[in-house]
Amino acid sequence: MQGGMTIxxxxxxxxxxxxxxxxxxxxxxxxxxxxxxxxxxxxxPANAVFYSNRSAAYACLQRWEEALADAERTVELKPxxxxxxxxxxxxxxxxQRWQDALEAYEDGLKLEPENQQCLxxxxxxxxxxxxxxxxxxxxxxxLKNDPMFMQRIMANKxxxxxxxxxxxxxxxxxxxxxxKLLPTLMSTDQRILKAILIGKGIxxxxxxxxxxxxxxEPETAKPKEEPKPKEEPKxxxxxxxxxQAEKEKELGNEAYRRKDFExxxxxxxxxxxxxxxxxxxxxxxxxxxxxxxxxxxxxxKCEKAVELGRDNKADFxxxxxxxxxxxxxxxRLGDLDAAIKFYNKxxxxxxxxxxxxxxxxxEKEKELxxxxxxxxxxLAEEERNKGNELFKQxxxxxxxxxxxxxxxxxxxxxxxxxxxxxxxxxxxxxPEGLKDCDTAIKLDPSFVKAYIRKAALxxxxxxxxxxxxxxxxxxxxxxxxxxAKEIYEMRIKAQSDxxxxxxxxxxxxxxxxxQRAMRNPEVVSILSDPVMQSILQQMQADPRAAMEHLxxxxxxxxxxxxxxxxxxxxx
Numbered sequence: 125m126q127g128g129m130t131i132x133x134x135x136x137x138x139x140x141x142x143x144x145x146x147x148x149x150x151x152x153x154x155x156x157x158x159x160x161x162x163x164x165x166x167x168x169p170a171n172a173v174f175y176s177n178r179s180a181a182y183a184c185l186q187r188w189e190e191a192l193a194d195a196e197r198t199v200e201l202k203p204x205x206x207x208x209x210x211x212x213x214x215x216x217x218x219x220q221r222w223q224d225a226l227e228a229y230e231d232g233l234k235l236e237p238e239n240q241q242c243l244x245x246x247x248x249x250x251x252x253x254x255x256x257x258x259x260x261x262x263x264x265x266x267l268k269n270d271p272m273f274m275q276r277i278m279a280n281k282x283x284x285x286x287x288x289x290x291x292x293x294x295x296x297x298x299x300x301x302x303x304k305l306l307p308t309l310m311s312t313d314q315r316i317l318k319a320i321l322i323g324k325g326i327x328x329x330x331x332x333x334x335x336x337x338x339x340x341e342p343e344t345a346k347p348k349e350e351p352k353p354k355e356e357p358k359x360x361x362x363x364x365x366x367x368q369a370e371k372e373k374e375l376g377n378e379a380y381r382r383k384d385f386e387x388x389x390x391x392x393x394x395x396x397x398x399x400x401x402x403x404x405x406x407x408x409x410x411x412x413x414x415x416x417x418x419x420x421x422x423x424x425k426c427e428k429a430v431e432l433g434r435d436n437k438a439d440f441x442x443x444x445x446x447x448x449x450x451x452x453x454x455x456r457l458g459d460l461d462a463a464i465k466f467y468n469k470x471x472x473x474x475x476x477x478x479x480x481x482x483x484x485x486x487e488k489e490k491e492l493x494x495x496x497x498x499x500x501x502x503l504a505e506e507e508r509n510k511g512n513e514l515f516k517q518x519x520x521x522x523x524x525x526x527x528x529x530x531x532x533x534x535x536x537x538x539x540x541x542x543x544x545x546x547x548x549x550x551x552x553x554x555p556e557g558l559k560d561c562d563t564a565i566k567l568d569p570s571f572v573k574a575y576i577r578k579a580a581l582x583x584x585x586x587x588x589x590x591x592x593x594x595x596x597x598x599x600x601x602x603x604x605x606x607x608a609k610e611i612y613e614m615r616i617k618a619q620s621d622x623x624x625x626x627x628x629x630x631x632x633x634x635x636x637x638x639q640r641a642m643r644n645p646e647v648v649s650i651l652s653d654p655v656m657q658s659i660l661q662q663m664q665a666d667p668r669a670a671m672e673h674l675x676x677x678x679x680x681x682x683x684x685x686x687x688x689x690x691x692x693x694x695x
Contacts, residue, residue, distance in 0.1 A: 138168050138652075145174075149181055157181040170645040172202035179211040188218035201645065206232045210241040217245065222252045253475050273300075273323040283319045292319075303472065369399035376408060385412045403433040403442060410449055419453035426450045444474035451482070460490040495535065504534035511543060520547040538564035542574045549580055557581045572602045579614055583621060589644050589685055591618050596684075647691060650682045660692075 145160035161178035168174065179194035192215035198208035209232030216225035226249035232242040277283045286292045295313050299306060299320075306316070362370075376391030389412050396405040410425035426446040433443050451466035467483035470476075511526035527544035530537070541564040548557030561578035564571055575598035582591035595618070598611050642648060650656050659679060662669040673679050686692045 138164055138171075141167065142174070142177075145177060145181075149177065149184075152184075154181045154184045158185075168642060168648055170201060170642070170648055172198045172205060172208065175201065176205075176207050176211055179215065183211075183214055183218060186218060188215050191215035191218065204235060206236040206239050206242065208232075209235070210239065210245065213242065213245045213249075217249065222249045225249050226253065250475070250477055250480075277319055277323045280322050283315075283322050286315050286319055292316075365398045366402075369395040369402065369405070372398065373405060373408060380408075380412065380415075383415075385416055388412055401432070401436045403429040403436070403438050403446070406432060407442065407446060407449070410446070414449060414453065417456075419456050423450050423453045426453075440473045444470045444476070444479070447473060448479050448482070451479075451486075455482075455486055460486055460493070464490070495532075498532050500533045501537075504530045504537060504540065507533060508537075508540050508543065511540075511547075515543065515547060520550045523547050524551075536567060538567040538571050538574065541567070542571065542577060545574070545577045545581070549577060549584070552584070554581050554584050570601045572598050572607050575601065576607060576610060576614065579618075583614075583618055586621070587644065588618050588621065589647055593646070593685065596681075646685060650686060651691070653682075656682060 141160050141164035145157045145164060148154070148157035148160060158178055158181045161174045161181065164171070164174045165178070175194045175198040179191045179198060182188070182191035182194060192212065195208060195211035195215050198205070198211055202208060209228050213225045213228035213232065216222075216228055226246060229242040229246040229249065232239055233246065236242070278287065292313060292315055295316060296319060299316065306320075372391045372395035376388045376395065379385070379388035379391060389409060392405050392408040392412070396402070396409075399405070406425050406429035410422045410429065413419070413422035413425060426449050429446045430443055432438075433446070447466045447470035451463045451470060454460075454462035454466060463486045464483065467479055467486065470479045471483065507526045507530035511523040511530065514520075514523035514526065524544055524547045527540050527547065530540040531544070534540070541560040545557040545560035545564070548554070548560065558578060558581050561574050561581065564574035565578070568574070575594050579591045579594040579598065582588075582594060592615070595611055595615055598607065602608060602611065656679075659669075659673050663673065673683070683692065
């Protein structure tokens with residue numbers, strides 16, 4: 125057995141570049157660190173660690189776009205590695221894309237719930253979103269329902285000119301639908317804020333284009349006056365009735381804690397009579413009704429509380445609380461659509477982790493209900509059979525539709541996924557086909573046909589080593605050898621395609637084989653293993669050592685993968 129390439133030299137080069145990049149990073153020479161990791165990526169483009177490290181270096185230089193691109197590549201190469209999501213969240217934070225950063229950190233926490241970087245990042249994003257969406261929702265949350273908003277914009281010469289730009293109009297439309305986008309849109313289009321202020325009538329500081337600036341007469345000099353000491357802001361003086369109302373509320377709270385709800389209601393109603401402009405007493409009443417399970421009465425009280433709060437300019441946090449409680453009531457009553465609607469209203473007023481978590485829980489519940497409503501194995505079987513007939517006729521597009529409907533009706537049947545993957549193979553939709561094969565294998569690990577179809581798709585991607593591994597699995601689960609011929613023929617095709625051009629059977633050069641193999645993370649991992657490096661050296665020095673090492677099943681599998689990849693050749 126002889127080496128098709130110098131294994132040790134390649135791995136030494138990769139490790140050397142990695143060490144140099146890490147050293148430069150620790151010395152805060154981030155530009156050099158980026159250079160070294162870039163060189164390492166050229167040699168080993170499938171190593172997620174190099175992209176992750178380079179992303180960190182870009183972030184230290186505040187080159188956020190490059191940091192994000194490398195973080196996304198890290199996640200793509202190694203989706204089960206929490207570090208990639210941490211890098212992605214940090215880059216998105218640098219770009220001030222707070223919502224996207226929050227989602228990246230939450231994806232990381234799904235893998236590692238106690239990861240400190242993701243926990244800290246998530247907390248920072250929630251805090252920032254609370255600051256930005258609270259104020260934006262309070263000031264600009266009613267743009268869509270303001271009949272004068274667009275009229276004011278069109279009446280202003282400068283902002284009317286903005287409206288001729290379709291990009292600006294698209295951004296303005298998105299903002300009117302979702303005020304939470306204000307910080308993101310402002311960072312990419314400075315015209316947005318000016319248009320909003322003019323549309324809301326807050327345009328005193330803007331001079332119309334072409335209009336002369338108003339010149340003010342200079343003021344005559346006045347003798348300097350001694351600065352007056354600043355007065356501390358005085359707390360608003362409460363009336364006797366307001367003071368008495370607070371006392372009634374406290375008595376009501378004490379009764380509420382004792383679960384003496386009727387007494388609590390009496391005190392809250394008395395407080396409302398004494399201070400009829402305070403929405404909080406209505407919220408207190410609604411809390412009692414919620415505890416009693418009288419959800420419709422609770423909703424009524426919350427609606428009155430919101431109306432009263434709007435009329436008297438109450439704190440938006442209290443408005444948010446009313447909407448959130450209404451959402452909880454609708455959830456208890458089984459109206460998930462209404463629950464989602466009012467949780468969103470609550471988040472528009474004031475964003476809190478609790479309301480966001482409840483919203484997502486309800487959305488998930490609604491999704492599960494929708495799937496349960498569709499479940500019908502009989503219809504699934506009918507749709508799958510229709511897909512089979514269309515597949516035989518060569519109508520793969522229509523067959524996909526029927527297989528998709530079968531999956532909706534019974535998402536636990538692996539056959540529909542495998543059959544749809546066969547259609548995707550014919551349509552050259554490789555990513556979709558691989559996803560369906562993986563799903564079918566996950567549902568039934570003994571489903572031989574799914575392995576074979578996955579191997580065929582991998583051959584279309586020219587991932588020969590991975591295809592060979594999948595065929596090994598297919599042969600393992602094919603205990604009755606029903607598919608032995610098909611697996612054998614596919615192995616021959618893989619070997620032929622791998623070491624020939626695929627058109628005229630021209631042999632690839634060793635350098636081309638090397639480059640193709642080094643794009644496979646599994647091959648790189650085997651070559652990086654110190655134990656395997658030692659074994660390969662022994663096999664090169666003494667071919668007889670190969671026989672001993674091949675007795676170890678784990679080593680034999682790895683040797684087979686290197687042979688399939690063209691890294692090792694048989695004499």
